[in-house]
Amino acid sequence: MVTDWSFSVERVGGTPVTKFVYAFSEGNKDLRELLGGKGANLAEMNNIGLPVPPGFTITTEACRAYLDSGSQPAGLAEEIATHLDALESAMGRKLGEPGDPLLVSVRSGAAFSMPGMMETVLNVGLNDASVDGLSRQAGGNDRFAWDSYRRLIQMFGKTVCEVPGDEFEHALDAAKQAKGTDNDLDLDADDLRGLVDGYKKIFAKHTGREFPQDPKEQLDLAIRAVFESWNADRAVLYRRQERIPADLGTAVNVVAMVFGNLGSDSGTGVAFTRDPASGAQGVYGDYLANAQGEDVVAGIRNTVPLQELERLDKASYDDLMRIMATLEEHYKDLCDIEFTIERGKLWMLQTRVGKRTAAAAFIIAGQLVDEGVIDLDEALHRVNGAQLAQLMFPRFDLSAEPDQLAKGIGASPGAAVGKAVFDAQTAKELAADGDDVILVRRETNPDDLPGMIAAQGILTSRGGKTSHAAVVARGMGKTCVCGADSLDVDVRGRRFTVDGQTVEQGDVISVDGTTGKIYLGEVPVQPSEVVRYFEGTLDPDQTDDALVKAVHRIMSHADAKRRLAVRANSDTGTDSARARRFGAQGIGLCRTEHMFLGDRRELVERLILAQTAQEREAALADLLPLQRADFVDIFREMDGLPVTIRLIDPPLHEFLPSLEELAVHVAVAHERGEDAGRDEKLLAAVRRMHEENPMLGLRGVRLGLVIPGLFAMQVRAIVEAAVQRARDGGTPRPEIMVPLVGAVQELETVRAEAERIIADVVADGGVEVLIGTMIEVPRAALTSGQIAEAAQFFSFGTNDLTQMAWGFSRDDVEGAFFWRYLELGIFGISPFESIDRDGVGRLIRIAVDEGRAARPDLKLGVCGEHGGDPDSVHFFHEVGLDYVSCSPFRVPIARLEAGRAAVETQGSDSR
Numbered sequence: 001m002v003t004d005w006s007f008s009v010e011r012v013g014g015t016p017v018t019k020f021v022y023a024f025s026e027g028n029k030d031l032r033e034l035l036g037g038k039g040a041n042l043a044e045m046n047n048i049g050l051p052v053p054p055g056f057t058i059t060t061e062a063c064r065a066y067l068d069s070g071s072q073p074a075g076l077a078e079e080i081a082t083h084l085d086a087l088e089s090a091m092g093r094k095l096g097e098p099g100d101p102l103l104v105s106v107r108s109g110a111a112f113s114m115p116g117m118m119e120t121v122l123n124v125g126l127n128d129a130s131v132d133g134l135s136r137q138a139g140g141n142d143r144f145a146w147d148s149y150r151r152l153i154q155m156f157g158k159t160v161c162e163v164p165g166d167e168f169e170h171a172l173d174a175a176k177q178a179k180g181t182d183n184d185l186d187l188d189a190d191d192l193r194g195l196v197d198g199y200k201k202i203f204a205k206h207t208g209r210e211f212p213q214d215p216k217e218q219l220d221l222a223i224r225a226v227f228e229s230w231n232a233d234r235a236v237l238y239r240r241q242e243r244i245p246a247d248l249g250t251a252v253n254v255v256a257m258v259f260g261n262l263g264s265d266s267g268t269g270v271a272f273t274r275d276p277a278s279g280a281q282g283v284y285g286d287y288l289a290n291a292q293g294e295d296v297v298a299g300i301r302n303t304v305p306l307q308e309l310e311r312l313d314k315a316s317y318d319d320l321m322r323i324m325a326t327l328e329e330h331y332k333d334l335c336d337i338e339f340t341i342e343r344g345k346l347w348m349l350q351t352r353v354g355k356r357t358a359a360a361a362f363i364i365a366g367q368l369v370d371e372g373v374i375d376l377d378e379a380l381h382r383v384n385g386a387q388l389a390q391l392m393f394p395r396f397d398l399s400a401e402p403d404q405l406a407k408g409i410g411a412s413p414g415a416a417v418g419k420a421v422f423d424a425q426t427a428k429e430l431a432a433d434g435d436d437v438i439l440v441r442r443e444t445n446p447d448d449l450p451g452m453i454a455a456q457g458i459l460t461s462r463g464g465k466t467s468h469a470a471v472v473a474r475g476m477g478k479t480c481v482c483g484a485d486s487l488d489v490d491v492r493g494r495r496f497t498v499d500g501q502t503v504e505q506g507d508v509i510s511v512d513g514t515t516g517k518i519y520l521g522e523v524p525v526q527p528s529e530v531v532r533y534f535e536g537t538l539d540p541d542q543t544d545d546a547l548v549k550a551v552h553r554i555m556s557h558a559d560a561k562r563r564l565a566v567r568a569n570s571d572t573g574t575d576s577a578r579a580r581r582f583g584a585q586g587i588g589l590c591r592t593e594h595m596f597l598g599d600r601r602e603l604v605e606r607l608i609l610a611q612t613a614q615e616r617e618a619a620l621a622d623l624l625p626l627q628r629a630d631f632v633d634i635f636r637e638m639d640g641l642p643v644t645i646r647l648i649d650p651p652l653h654e655f656l657p658s659l660e661e662l663a664v665h666v667a668v669a670h671e672r673g674e675d676a677g678r679d680e681k682l683l684a685a686v687r688r689m690h691e692e693n694p695m696l697g698l699r700g701v702r703l704g705l706v707i708p709g710l711f712a713m714q715v716r717a718i719v720e721a722a723v724q725r726a727r728d729g730g731t732p733r734p735e736i737m738v739p740l741v742g743a744v745q746e747l748e749t750v751r752a753e754a755e756r757i758i759a760d761v762v763a764d765g766g767v768e769v770l771i772g773t774m775i776e777v778p779r780a781a782l783t784s785g786q787i788a789e790a791a792q793f794f795s796f797g798t799n800d801l802t803q804m805a806w807g808f809s810r811d812d813v814e815g816a817f818f819w820r821y822l823e824l825g826i827f828g829i830s831p832f833e834s835i836d837r838d839g840v841g842r843l844i845r846i847a848v849d850e851g852r853a854a855r856p857d858l859k860l861g862v863c864g865e866h867g868g869d870p871d872s873v874h875f876f877h878e879v880g881l882d883y884v885s886c887s888p889f890r891v892p893i894a895r896l897e898a899g900r901a902a903v904e905t906q907g908s909d910s911r
């Protein structure tokens, strides 16, 4: 380490170019980017009159300048000196002055909370001389003074000079052992004096120098260490996982010390203003008498519940309650705090708006509305679709307190139970035999894909939220815990060990992709109450489930506020009914090709193999009533609501058996001297229809233009179904959607034929049928003004649009290289998960603008997976779509986010 480091005095023309240091009185809570969260909130508390020890904050900008250049920026040294002077006058003491020392803490604090990632040093300013002065300040309390000194050497050694922390721990343990105790409070002044000697030796051994006695040097080195802790490995890793930008830097807070280790009338604690797990009102916290702040988290002694403080020190307790109420009132939210009591006087050392569980987020938002602290708009703003999604996953029932093996990173939510397996092949085999399996790997790679598909859940010991396992699992909606680094995975031996326990292949484990926890054995799974509420089996007015009530209230507000309608993607009556219960206002995408599967395949084969017009027409005529019946079902379930039906989209060879399968059948038949008959014809058809790039081949509207009668049959089935429903007293609202259009001529041709059929079937005009198109080929977006002339609606197919805008096929890229792209930051999130605003989004904007310009009443929606993605929903609101459509399960999430988008853009909304 560099020991002669000190701030330089270079600067331009005598005045600092930038202000690098802010007294607490100069900051406020809105300056968190500049002052970090801790500094901004210390300033805020100071300004609203709460008891905060005096101090100042060195900005994140100073940190960035320091990290960029490797030295402190010009002017910083003087600014620190000026603020230190002011602090010294405020306290009436000088930093480290032997007779009557001022001590300070040097604390990191970035704009985003990074718990435990960076450094803090307490008791800076103590040395061999001032330790006696400190004792005199405390009325001759030698024990306290030496305890503070040993803490300084320990924290300073560890964080500033990288002395291995356990050497100090061992020395402390040895001292306790010598005294025959396991409580550090039993060590007296002499013991601690001896410990300080021991600590100094450890320090000298590792750094090659004596513990610095100059208080200013201590301060300088500590500040530098806090700056540098921004780039410590664990901080870098944490930021990558949490997607926090790497270039923000940390602020440094220099705060006059207050002492919780002055005796039994002193202590330190942490608290929440409400329970961050359940949202229940009350006071939650821990208190530790005669201790300094770091002891509470370090767990060196057992804390007592905060309520105990009422008995120990009623006055401080009452003060604390009053302050907590003030904070909630001021921040209008749940806060967490750190405090210290020095001889009966309460000091606030930190506060922030506290993290909470998804359930608590809803409950607390509702409570704050009841208390008149926030309005419903704000409550809606405070929750989000990701939290709601968490609440909708089935949960583990932990009431039997299952054996927790380890905890990793919850990378893709859900509750998965299965036999541990260690390779993709075994996963596939066991799953084929009907077993549920969890694929356990150190990390996954594209070869593991079949195993990942077969498994209920995926567990890895390495890698973060952007690892291959995490990305692929999220893409598949599969439960995944990654980076469980306490697991020692032995793939060859088909086992993993953790904390001395071994789990062999075939042992059942339970994996919680929400919390990242891994349990031994089968943990029972519960359906979520929130889903029961959405399904209508749990009445929010009858239950006393606080969460369901809160969700109901906020959802109702979202529905009242949102401008976007929410539809569902559904191909069956059953799914449509469920979607409607979940709040869908129609079907945005009904895929007709799903009606060609199962035992209807044979009809499709007849269609493909047809040699003559008659054979083809006969096959289509047989398909027609089947399709019509499907549409009748859906129109019934969605009565009165729009149903967008997409004409057949995939290439027809997808309905045929594979080339390999047919080739084998034919070869076997020939071997036996038999006639392969139909298989032979199918094989010839498959060969004839083979495409190098089926995604870009004969599919969508192209099929309709090439195969006579195909679209006509579908249109007729739709319209006849509608007429039948209308005759039965229903109100069907069919919307016929043509896929993969790239040129208006394609649409015009299909439209002309469809209109003839509609006119023919709906002779009396009793049913209104809309005709529109998907916008999923980039050319369609770019010529949308022309296309709108022939379309009554556009529905953005964002999956294909994303594939074609980027030029990659989803099936191939997600497993093959997306993890690498995410790692490199080429994109922050998969463009299939969340809409790529700059590229694909631009195509959408063009189509919205030009489409509406050509046809002002053009209906606009989206039917790709993005319709249920929170961030994408905000984008679709912004660009002015009329609706989003998503899978039934995501309908509530889209409703919530559409409501949030509306309240967040209130006033600035042009539409």
Ligand code: ADP
Binding pocket: 053, 104, 105, 106, 107, 108, 115, 116, 120, 122, 255, 256, 257, 258, 259, 260, 292, 293, 294, 338, 339, 340, 349, 350
């Ligand atoms: P972290 O961000 O890890 O919580 P902090 O900077 O908050 O680190 O400090 C660690 C502990 O030291 C906290 O419990 C805090 O309350 C305590 N602490 C920090 N500054 C002071 C101070 N000036 N006087 C007394 N205790 C302090």
Ligand code: MG
Binding pocket: 338, 350
């Ligand atoms: Mg803290």
Ligand code: MG
Binding pocket: 649, 739, 776, 797, 799, 800
């Ligand atoms: Mg498509």
